[in-house]
Amino acid sequence: MPALPDSSATDPLHSPEFQAGLLALQQNDREAAIAAFTWAAGRFPMYGPVHANIGTLAGQLGHSALAMRCFQRAIAVDPGHAEVWSNFSSQLRRTDREDAAVMALKRALSLEPKHANALCNLGAILFDAGQTARAEACFRQALALAPNHHEAAKNLGFALLRRGDLRIGFSWYEHRYAAAPLPAPVFDPPVPRWRGGTLKGLSLLAVAEQGEGDTIQFVRYAKLVERGGGTLTITCSHALKRLMARADGVRHMVATGDPMPRVDAWAPLLSLPHLLGTDHGSIPGGVPYLHPAPEDAAAWRTQLSGVAGLKVGLVWAGNPAFGGDRHRSPRFAAVAPLLALPGLHMVLLQVGDGRRDLAGHALPPTVTDLGGRIRDFADTAAIMAGLDLVITSCTAPAHLAGALGRPVWIMLPFAPDWRWMEGRADSPWYPTARLFRQPTPGDWTSVVAAISAELQAVVAGRRLLEGLA
Numbered sequence: 199m200p201a202l203p204d205s206s207a208t209d210p211l212h213s214p215e216f217q218a219g220l221l222a223l224q225q226n227d228r229e230a231a232i233a234a235f236t237w238a239a240g241r242f243p244m245y246g247p248v249h250a251n252i253g254t255l256a257g258q259l260g261h262s263a264l265a266m267r268c269f270q271r272a273i274a275v276d277p278g279h280a281e282v283w284s285n286f287s288s289q290l291r292r293t294d295r296e297d298a299a300v301m302a303l304k305r306a307l308s309l310e311p312k313h314a315n316a317l318c319n320l321g322a323i324l325f326d327a328g329q330t331a332r333a334e335a336c337f338r339q340a341l342a343l344a345p346n347h348h349e350a351a352k353n354l355g356f357a358l359l360r361r362g363d364l365r366i367g368f369s370w371y372e373h374r375y376a377a378a379p380l381p382a383p384v385f386d387p388p389v390p391r392w393r394g395g396t397l398k399g400l401s402l403l404a405v406a407e408q409g410e411g412d413t414i415q416f417v418r419y420a421k422l423v424e425r426g427g428g429t430l431t432i433t434c435s436h437a438l439k440r441l442m443a444r445a446d447g448v449r450h451m452v453a454t455g456d457p458m459p460r461v462d463a464w465a466p467l468l469s470l471p472h473l474l475g476t477d478h479g480s481i482p483g484g485v486p487y488l489h490p491a492p493e494d495a496a497a498w499r500t501q502l503s504g505v506a507g508l509k510v511g512l513v514w515a516g517n518p519a520f521g522g523d524r525h526r527s528p529r530f531a532a533v534a535p536l537l538a539l540p541g542l543h544m545v546l547l548q549v550g551d552g553r554r555d556l557a558g559h560a561l562p563p564t565v566t567d568l569g570g571r572i573r574d575f576a577d578t579a580a581i582m583a584g585l586d587l588v589i590t591s592c593t594a595p596a597h598l599a600g601a602l603g604r605p606v607w608i609m610l611p612f613a614p615d616w617r618w619m620e621g622r623a624d625s626p627w628y629p630t631a632r633l634f635r636q637p638t639p640g641d642w643t644s645v646v647a648a649i650s651a652e653l654q655a656v657v658a659g660r661r662l663l664e665g666l667a
Contacts, residue, residue, distance in 0.1 A: 219232075245276060246271075269289055283316070303316050321337045321353060325360075337354040383405055401449075402428050411596070440575070514532070515548060516591060530548075532643070540657070547578060547588070609634050
């Protein structure tokens with residue numbers, strides 16, 4: 199019987215180099231995958247997808263110039279692959295070239311109208327542009343073609359949550375673990391993941407899975423666990439540990455490096471809204487559910503006791519590692535006009551990367567900069583307790599002020615995060631919050647002007663601040 203032809207010699211997909219690249223991807227070793235795909239590209243230079251694979255990985259690692267060269271090579275030698283054009287769109291989005299990304303996706307869909315990945319990617323661009331209904335339609339089309347497309351399912355959850363359909367939205371959002379698996383906590387002996395059901399007598403660990411603002415927002419569910427007869431332990435960053443020790447309903451805190459406690463089950467923190475049946479009418483919106491230490495609040499209040507005027511905390515930037523930070527953070531130059539308003543004393547609460555914005559700026563005597571003295575969120579909470587108002591971008595201090603029941607005005611981009619919903623000036627998550635939205639993308643000038651007018655009305659006594667006494 200004659201030997202079968204060796205497909206590895208002629209078929210790029212079955213070559214040992216390409217297969218080594220796939221194996222490296224399974225092991226989450228992107229550098230090794232790039233090396234293997236580069237060898238494959240040397241053997242099969244006219245096979246576009248192998249160049250595109252290198253481009254995708256290079257883009258994920260921040261090597262934008264290399265990524266663009268690889269995609270351009272892929273398209274030049276083999277322009278007929280819809281998947282290549284779809285992946286190219288993702289790289290174009292990383293470099294803020296949304297219009298070019300849409301054109302790449304249109305090319306992908308012209309080649310393959312039922313390409314689920316391209317539809318999902320197009321929906322993501324529309325969602326980021328604030329076109330929620332059109333984005334939802336794309337995600338649903340993708341799911342109709344590929345029912346197990348977890349990225350489209352997760353993104354559909356975001357779209358539904360943004361328009362306020364919380365019960366169904368949180369259900370779809372559960373696909374995030376399948377779209378991007380996260381490691382489960384390690385217990386000895388192992389304990390199961392909680393999928394819902396009775397809480398009576400249950401010791402539950404809630405695993406914080408995303409940013410610190412998410413932890414602050416969703417730790418409110420500890421009270422619901424407690425009311426159901428269970429006890430809740432929460433994982434958190436070291437920066438949140440002192441604050442979480444005073445959260446309503448939290449039994450214990452586990453920070454990185456702490457020993458894992460004995461519990462009956464665990465669940466991702468952001469799965470609790472789904473598991474506990476949250477809809478628009480059952481958001482646990484009671485505030486405050488976080489509390490500063492009274493002695494810390496008194497100490498910070500004493501330091502500000504000699505200042506005159508309305509005491510206003512100010513934050514203008516979030517964590518730059520967050521992909522959308524450039525859209526949500528107005529930066530100091532945009533908010534600086536607020537410092538010149540009469541009748542105010544501004545208290546700068548900015549920490550982290552945003553403090554670089556202060557370089558070269560001489561602050562007037564009506565400004566106190568406390569950001570450099572803040573050690574953790576417990577300090578920020580104690581300072582906020584002595585302020586009349588907090589003005590902040592969409593970042594963790596916005597959630598903190600809301601969770602403390604302090605009056606907080608939140609500056610939002612044109613297409614904000616799902617939790618602020620659409621067209622609202624208030625938030626069902628935070629009764630003391632007011633939302634100031636960009637009227638057009640990138641327009642922080644109008645946001646700051648609206649806040650300035652409202653501040654002047656408060657100082658003049660024409661408007662009251664809404665918060666807890």
